[in-house]
Amino acid sequence: MEYRGSTVYNQDDFFSEYMKRRNRIDSPNNAIEGPIIHELIRDVDQKNILDLGCGDASFGKELLLLSANSYLGIEGSEQMIKVAETNLKDTVGSICYSSIEDYNFPTDSFELITSRFVLHYISNIELIFQKVFNSLRENGQFVFSVQHPLTTASNESKQSGDRRESWIVDDYFLTGERKEPWINKIVVKYHRTIEQYFTILRKTGFRVDQLREGTPKRIHFKSEEEFLRRQRIPVVLVFSCFKME
Numbered sequence: 001m002e003y004r005g006s007t008v009y010n011q012d013d014f015f016s017e018y019m020k021r022r023n024r025i026d027s028p029n030n031a032i033e034g035p036i037i038h039e040l041i042r043d044v045d046q047k048n049i050l051d052l053g054c055g056d057a058s059f060g061k062e063l064l065l066l067s068a069n070s071y072l073g074i075e076g077s078e079q080m081i082k083v084a085e086t087n088l089k090d091t092v093g094s095i096c097y098s099s100i101e102d103y104n105f106p107t108d109s110f111e112l113i114t115s116r117f118v119l120h121y122i123s124n125i126e127l128i129f130q131k132v133f134n135s136l137r138e139n140g141q142f143v144f145s146v147q148h149p150l151t152t153a154s155n156e157s158k159q160s161g162d163r164r165e166s167w168i169v170d171d172y173f174l175t176g177e178r179k180e181p182w183i184n185k186i187v188v189k190y191h192r193t194i195e196q197y198f199t200i201l202r203k204t205g206f207r208v209d210q211l212r213e214g215t216p217k218r219i220h221f222k223s224e225e226e227f228l229r230r231q232r233i234p235v236v237l238v239f240s241c242f243k244m245e
Contacts, residue, residue, distance in 0.1 A: 009077035047111040053118030057084035105135040115144040152191040206241035
């Protein structure tokens with residue numbers, strides 16, 4: 001069986017194992033992607049924030065503690081929603097139970113829209129980028145991360161297990177659907193080149209301010225071994241874009 005979008009997170013065994021991996025100090029989320037996201041969004045004071053695919057909303061809690069005016073997380077997994085509601089208890093943050101594709105984006109409503117390791121699950125990325133653009137206020141910022149295209153191009157090096165010790169890059173320019181083995185499940189993702197992401201963003205009307213590939217920094221890793229391993233290939237691609245009208 002294969003899982004699309006956030007449906008895989010509703011499987012108890014997958015969800016439990018995912019949360020263990022996600023919360024490791026040396027996970028790519030915490031050691032690589034997280035520091036970049038925080039650096040790029042800079043000041044969130046009094047900003048209204050939309051987070052697409054918010055997961056457990058721990059990021060939203062952080063943003064509210066940094067004086068964000070409001071936080072709305074969009075999440076399509078029932079399992080994640082339960083954890084997110086607990087994390088946002090006694091805050092002004094809120095959660096909307098919806099897939100990103102089905103969410104009714106309000107026009108000119110947010111100063112910042114974020115999405116972390118989610119948009120590679122989306123088939124029609126052009127439509128989502130347009131909805132994000134319309135939902136941002138003038139000079140609003142869109143910051144998002146995806147799995148790096150060098151790792152989504154081919155799943156050949158994952159056939160022996162989730163922990164890759166070598167990376168095979170193949171079929172890079174053959175974009176589209178990929179069925180990836182992950183935590184004993186088959187998860188559907190969508191492979192795009194870096195050039196495609198950049199071109200679609202520009203075509204939508206965004207000014208692409210920064211592109212980051214997640215250069216590892218030793219300070220963020222507990223393990224020297226994992227730090228050296230993560231220097232071998234990029235696992236994250238991050239864009240910071242602005243709506244300039």
